[in-house]
Amino acid sequence: MNQNSSRRDFLSRSTKIAAACALFGVTATHAAKSAIASGEPSHGMKISSPHYYLDNVLLESGFEFDGTTPISTRTELKTLEIKQGKIVALLDNHLHANHTLAVYDAGGKLMLPAMRDMHIHLDKTFYGGPWRSLNRPAGTTIKDMIALEQKLLPELQPYTQQRAEKLIDLLQSRGSTIARSHCNVEPTSGLKNLEALQAVLARRKSGFSCEIVAFPQHGLLYSKSEPLMREAMQAGAHYVGGLDPTSVDGAMEKSLDTMFQIALDYNKGVDIHLHETSPAGLAAINYMMDTVEKTPQLKGKLTISHAFALATLNEQQVDELASRMAAQQVTIASTVPIGTLHMPLSQLREKGVFVMTGTDSVIDHWSPYGQGDMLEKANLYAQLYIRPNEKTLSRALAIATGDVLPLNDQGERQWPKAEDEASFVLVDASCSAEAVARISPRTATFHRGEIVWGSVGQTSKA
Template identity: 30%
Template sequence: MLISNARPWGRPASDILVKDGIIAAVTAHDPKRQLEAGDVVGGGRILIPSFSDVHVHLDSTRIGLPFREHTGRPGVWGMMSNDRENWRDAEIGITERVAGTLERMIARGTTRVRSYAQVDVDCKLEKYEAVAAAKEKFANEADVQIMVFPQAGILLEAGTEKYLEEALKLGADVMGGIDPCELDRDPVRHLDVVFGLAEKYHTEIDIHLHERGTQGVFSAELIAERTRALGMQGKVTISHAYELGSVDDATSRRLINTFAELDIAMTSVAPSTSNHLPLVQLTEAGVRFGLGEDGQRDYWSPYGNCDLLDRTWQLAFVNGYRQDELIEHCLAVATVGGASIMDHDVPRLASVADRPGVAAGDRADLVLLAGETVVSTVMDRSNDRTVIHDGRVVADGLEVLGVANSY
């Protein structure tokens, strides 16, 4: 397949030859070249790697359903309880909701997804099974990892650990954890379970960390300590962690250096806080960093629309970025940054100027976007998009090709 007249990361017009799902060559655009069946008209659009949403809760989605009054209560437990009280009563079933949401994400350019699947004594494995069904339905259009997620904690309700292990037996890719101090109030036992099950089933780990101030730092340091002791470098991600920069500069620098040393990755949903660890410093230190949409118009909040390009704009905005290089870096985080967390064969971003993923030898997971410059694609967020996964066009004009609509 030839992608004709595209601009990789906004560079001059090029022709990109794809063979066996890999970019085989990138050459200067030849306007006289005759296109064949199956070739793609770039039309002068900008070519970037496809998006990687590495922090999304497909299992709580209400995408495509009518807006409803937000009834959540403060705190993780209050919000989780609101979800429990309402998720079964949605207008359509959870299997259809999850598949429809994943379909819309793919249509907008996301072909790599790490989704959480809540497992507890309330939903048992029902939410996990819905995410697994969507993963299977769109196996040819996206790579999906499923994280088994103890949203209600592990220790607060008897039987939770049993259901978590059942999901891992069924093939979950990642073992989850959440707020070891604040929610379960026993960080040692909580991390015993998380790291123990991950070791037993040979999975990676992803821990939600909403804890603030010194408590959040304490939990992060416990996670790092376990990672080092068990030799799990490169297998642990800390998500959110939006308060780890609130203590002092020396502590922030120590955490960043520790995460880099142990290859502990981080994911963000671009929250409206200024207390997170600085993105530029994390990148310069070599910390893998990815972006996600979190909930998708669910029982936690009305935000989220399946478009990681919108969340890229938000990442740049909440960081106060105006320089082209830094806004482009946010797009690199949303694409290759997340990909490097899901697949360690993908190199982490080397600097804020690194623009990988569209050269010969790279996997042909790509998006064509209308725009004057790379920054303008983030500012304007055009619907003119063509999505390529493993060297195949899987979506165009915000429609997934060759798959019956989920709902």
């Protein structure tokens, strides 16, 4: 793939291969399939009480071992006491000390941590509107796509809020209640997309938490977007975005220096789209690492999205770079692509680099694909990067949940525990390993104690 190829060229191949897997065609429930078709996932029931019991919750309690090898996962049914958005107690099943509280029934479904879609574009999508697939001839470059966006974005802006709402519905139906959305900030959009997205997120904040990256999609320097990016920081964006500093901006050091300076001036984090696979991509990663290493204020504040250049390195080079990344708490955001390049995601994780995943596009002018499903991403990660067994499949869930796992590596329960936030998803599976391997159907999604999608049973009312 040459340096001018867009991320979507790479990712579209990934989705075609994924779609060919029969597994993906049989795991969704009929309701979820209908939701995708209509663009309207059901919000399901509401829980009005801030304090209640949830019975028949299936929790993982440990691994069963054959010698030192985990061969299965033990589970048990428990009752959760949930109050003011937190899990205040894990109780024996059906144990209700306070008989005035409402009681709900999880129906024996497996409880997993809430999913996190940490790379998505909520502000520009066809999802929720009529079907539309744009023609992209072979050889289309990212600058061609920038020119297309400059024409297309004004057509999309009247629908930004409505479609962002639909996309949030979709994410919640897949178990995601936490996200990071990139949002176009460039001369064509101005701050309109940012203002629209902020309005949507304000309406949905009780059931959906989302950070915003101000994203100069048309090039920070190429589209002269620095003044707008600064305005976006003042307007409340959480991260400074960037885009391919060599192939788009044409001046790697100046582009990255400008991006980092904005972040430093407003005490923000950085999340850059880096698709370049030529030597320029690796040069950009090394330059960013050099900058973070000599600028203590940037430690823990850099996310490199896509980072396809890492796939061009050998094992030793990855180890060396990963050690630097781990030391500076640099995060990699990957969509777990399948294509001509093999990303070293498991090696990065083994070296202590925090790797997260996200949807990226969902049915837009970059790609006609997208399920909004982080459990599917965990499945792809498992297929590509691990030897599957009970333990490794359960560990693969971490990429979808921000490293929150029910069991630690020794098989001891570490989640949920008292005082944890009551953000979780109920899944029709016997354990994490099965949920990852089979992309098991979700039945209900909770965010801070509120049910935001699906339903549970109710056995009594307060």
